[in-house]
Structure formats: C-alpha cells, structure tokens
Amino acid sequence: MFRVDRTQNRLSRLVQKRFSDLNLRERDHLQEWLANQPDALGEELLIIQKEFDGFDATRERLDLLALDKDGNLVIIENKLDDSGRDVTWQALKYTAYVSPLKTTDIVAIYQQYLDRYCGGGNAVEQICEFMEVEDLSEVVLNPGNDQRMIFIAANFRREVTATVLWLLSRGIQAQCFKVTPFMLGDELIIDVQQIIPTPEAADFMIGMSSKENEEKATQDTQKKRHKLRYDFWEAALEQLRAEGVEIYRNISPARNHWLSAGSGVRSCPYQMIFSRDEARVELNFGRADAVENKWLFDQLYGEKDQIEAAFGAELTWRRMDANKQSLIVYASPFDGYNRDIWPEIITWLVDHIRKLEATFREPLARLNHQLRNHDEDGN
CATH class of the missing domain: 3.30.1460 (Yope Regulator; Chain: A,)
Structure with a gap:
C-alpha cells in the first residue's frame, strides 16, 4: 500500500506491520473496531452481541454475533496475525449452537447488548429500523439453515481456506477477510479486504448452492x-x-x-x-x-x-x-x-x-x- 505525495508526484510505501509488533489485541482492539464499524466488512450488519456465551452446556464464546439485512445470523470470528488451524471448527460449532435461536431469543440477546454496551435502547425498534420493516412480525429472523460465517485474520492457513471453499461449494455462506495493519508515521491504518470468495467470484460461488436453497429463497x-x-x-x-x-x-x-x-x-x-x-x-x-x-x-x-x-x-x-x-x-x-x-x-x-x-x-x-x-x- 502506498501514499501519494501529489506535490512531488511520488509514491511512499506504507510500512506493513504485525498486530503483535504494535501490541494490539484481538478482543480489545480488532473486535472493538468491527463492533463499532461493521460495514468495514462490505455490508450493513447489526451487531447484536459480543463475546456471546449463551450456549447450553458450554462456556465457549464467539467473538461477534450479528444480523444481516436478510435476517440471517452472522458468526464473526476474529484472529490477528494467524488464523490458526481450528477457527473453522470453532465457527461451525458456534453456528450449530445459534441455529435454534428464535426471534424472541435474538431480541433478548440484543437487548442485553444494548443495556450493557450502548446505554440502553429498544431492541425491537432498532431491529425493525435495521430490517426496514414496520413490525417485527413482517420478517423471519434466523431462518432455516441460512446462518453465515465470517473469518478475519492477517493471514489464513491453507486448511482454513480449503475448508471455507468447500463450505461455499455446499451452499454454506462463509467469507474470509484479510486485515492488515500499516503505519504512516504515527498513524495506524487498517486495510480490510475480502479474499474468499473474491468479489469477482462471489456470484459464481452463490450459484453453486443447491437447487433446494434457491427454491426456498424464491418462496420466502x-x-x-x-x-x-x-x-x-x-x-x-x-x-x-x-x-x-x-x-x-x-x-x-x-x-x-x-x-x-x-x-x-x-x-x-x-x-x-x-x-x-x-x-x-x-x-x-x-x-x-x-x-x-x-x-x-x-x-x-x-x-x-x-x-x-x-x-x-x-x-x-x-x-x-x-x-x-x-x-x-x-x-x-x-x-x-x-x-x-x-x-x-x-x-x-x-x-x-x-x-x-x-x-x-x-x-x-x-x-x-x-x-x-x-x-x-x-x-
């Protein structure tokens, strides 16, 4: 990544860094950035909880839980310099855990988030505003098996990218975003790029989903x-x-x-x-x-x-x-x-x-x- 010096008509290379070199932490920094600016992931998302641990018989925590504009739950897993080997297995477990959540559960989870992190608010009203509906009964939240997974890291191991591509080929919605820190003097700059599926290949990957899912969408x-x-x-x-x-x-x-x-x-x-x-x-x-x-x-x-x-x-x-x-x-x-x-x-x-x-x-x-x-x- 380069900075353009227009007065000299020259490029200056930004210095790429590792998160560890900058003493940046996953929960305190990357997670907070995304929780407060989720459209950095290229779409409108409503963050409804962070460090969510509301699972039966387990105290595991998923990083961020969100809703997309279609009412689907989005599981967001953040890593820093290395994705690790097990992030897809973690996300698959969390996706299975949240798949039974009903609208009332989602409202309650979001209300807890608003009360704890946002100084309060009405969860139903804010979900309706986000979904652009008059009444919550007009939409189905967390329909069927349409939960999504988003993986974020500076570098992805091959076992992670291979698994995500396989999930996509089976009609399971998954994305990988590469997040890279740069320094420009004392200024920290973060570059967020979707690498799987690439924007150019997204339509093709969606087209690989099953006929059953396509028919379901048309009958929504x-x-x-x-x-x-x-x-x-x-x-x-x-x-x-x-x-x-x-x-x-x-x-x-x-x-x-x-x-x-x-x-x-x-x-x-x-x-x-x-x-x-x-x-x-x-x-x-x-x-x-x-x-x-x-x-x-x-x-x-x-x-x-x-x-x-x-x-x-x-x-x-x-x-x-x-x-x-x-x-x-x-x-x-x-x-x-x-x-x-x-x-x-x-x-x-x-x-x-x-x-x-x-x-x-x-x-x-x-x-x-x-x-x-x-x-x-x-x-």
Missing part, C-alpha cells in the same frame, strides 16, 4: 409481502394522480411499507404508511442534524391548536428525544393485507395526505425560510 414470505406492497402502492398512486394530489405526481411504487413525497423542506418528507394493522399519514423530520429536526418539531408544536383545527383532527406528536428524527402522525386501524378493503384504505390515505399537505404547507414554508436565512448568516 418477505418477497410475497414486497409484492403485496408494490401492488398496493401501484393502486394508491393511480388514485392519487386521478384526484390531482400533485406531491405524488412523479413518485413510483415501491416494495417498502412507506411512500414518501417532498414537503419543500429538505429531508422532511410527507409519508403514507401501509402496514398489516393500520394506515397512516405523517410528516417525518429526518434531517442530518437532530437539533434542526427538534427545532422544526417544536416550532410546529407551538402552533398545535391551530394546526389540528386546520387538519380537522387531533394529531399524534412524537418528538422522540432519544432519536434523531421526529414525527407528526395521523393513523387509522385497517386490515391492511386484506385486498378486498384496499379501495377503502386508499381513499382514506388520499383524503388525509391531501389534508396533511394543505395543513403544513404554509408553516413549513415559513420555517424553511428561517432555516435558510440562518444558514446564510452562518449563525
């Missing part, structure tokens, strides 16, 4: 729900356009449980929500700066009586002090997955998103003007 319940939501939004958008609701004029149907449209304030969209139990409309304050979100919410809350009078009903005001975002919501219960009542739900959504937009149009424009003036003044 989550995909059915995605199709159902897409069909719903397609019908809803058709009616919105027919009734002249302009904010959704250029929006396309999606598989998510929400559909957003601009409010005129950056990152504060109007949203229609379609779930199994209810439909709702809301104004979502989701700007990058939490202070700005709370300021916008508080300014509008100061006009609560006038706003609710204009809307024609009481709204639910969710400041959510522990989160970055805030919401203003109006909801109604519906059996959302009953296609026979979709016309009724869509009519309700069209009526109330129109009211919501009309109610907040002037207050939002006024507050947006204040925000822009604040930014221009640099205060």
